[in-house]
Amino acid sequence: MKNVKTVMAALLASAAMASAAAACEVTLRSSDTHPDGYPTVAAVNAMGKMLEERTDGRLCIEVFHSAQLGQEKDTIEQTQFGVIDMNRVSLGPFNNIIEETQIPSLPYIFRSVEHMHKVMDGEVGQQILDAFNDHDLVGLAFYDGGSRSFYNSQKPIKSMDDLAGLKFxxxxxxxxxxxxxxxxxxxxxxxxxxVYSSIQTGVIDGAENNWPSYDSSGHFEVAKYYTLDQHLIVPEVLVMSKTAFDKLSAEDQAIVRQAARDSVPVMRDLWAARELESEARVREAGVEIITDIDKTPFIDAMVPVYEKYVTSPKLKDMVARIQATE
Structure with a gap:
């Protein structure tokens, strides 16, 4: 109940600032934990402009960035309840809710970002989006989350031995x-x-994330060792509350789906540019970047993880199809 009140308070507080959105018949409120200007935030804003143009002003989107509506776990629940209309979230927090999302979240499942794009833009990606339907959500599109690597405040990580005992x-x-x-x-x-304060105070030694998040969060200020092991290439997902989606006409539902798909190349272009900017900024700050690392032992160590999570014939088939994708 506290979370619902927090979300509603934030939504009401924003009403005075939503002059452009106020002209629309329906303003979809979308949540994002990242700051204003971040590629995912900018992409949903671009989607909102497409909707406004394609519906003659019937539909708009107002993006609540910087976790104004809460952290991802809380906003997922509020989107399922229909308090929040749309939400951009990493697939990770969905892993315990929707089993299909576990597959693209597996360590080293993708050989490259290009491989991930090919998979998530294809039949496997659509199968995963369809799985949201049974959880009061509508899966709209996948965004990039970059490749995630470990960073910490203690020492350079050059092998698995260096990870021993560290808290991430x-x-x-x-x-x-x-x-x-x-x-x-x-x-x-x-x-x-x-994360920032927890690293700063020694509650944890580090975390793992992509270049833009490592940069925009300021984590590089308190964790100055970044190892490019690239253990995860986890997509982000844009979802909509089924409650909000079902209120739209069939025509507007189709327009929303297409606008979401059309926002994907916008996001990817912004993401690629942002990665380069963030990497340059982090390097200029004097962070030690470790690139000389043998990933083979890391990959071999993931066997029990695959055995635990890839159990059903459906999930095994998804893994096989991903691995077969050229």
Whole structure:
């Protein structure tokens, strides 16, 4: 109930600032934990402009960035309840809710970002989006989340031995806890917004994320060792509350789906540019970047993780199809 009140208070407080959106018949309120200007935020804003143009002003989107409506776990629940209309979230927090989302979240499942694009833009990606329907959500599109690597405040990580005993924040996903444990480190699930202070105070030694998040969060200020092991290439997903979606006409539903798809190349272009900018900024700040690393032992250590999570014929088939995608 407290979370609902927090969300509603934020929504009401924003009403005075939504002059452009006020002209629309329906303003869809969308949540994002990232700051204003971040590629995912900019992409949903671009989608909103498409909707306004394509519906002659019937539909608009107002993006609540910077976790104004709460951290991802809370906003997922509020989107399912229909308090929030749309939500951009990493697939990680969905792993314990929708089993299909576990597959693209597996460590080293994708060979490259290009491989991930090919898979998520194809039949496997659509199968995963369809799986949201049974959880009071409508899966609209996948955005990029970059490749995630470990960073910490203690020492350079050049091998699995260097991970032993270190405490790393992970997203609130059992799979990510098991991944870190399989590498010999200690996993601490916690919301994204608590990571900076937790590293600063020694509650954890580090975390794992992509270049833009490592940069925009300021984590590089308190964790100056970044190892490019690229253990995860986890897509982000844009979802809509089924309650809000069902209120739209069939015509507007189709327009929303197409606008979401059309926002994907916008996001990817912004993401590619942002990665380069963030990497340059982090390097200029004097962070030690470790690139000379043999990933083979890391990949081999993931066998028990795959055995635990890829259990049903459906999931095994998805893994096989991903691995067969050229």
């Amino acid at each position: 924040r992970v997203m609130q996903s059992d799979m990510f806890v098991d991944m870190v444990s399989a590498l010999g480190a200690n996993a601490t699930p916690m919301p994204y917004g608590e």
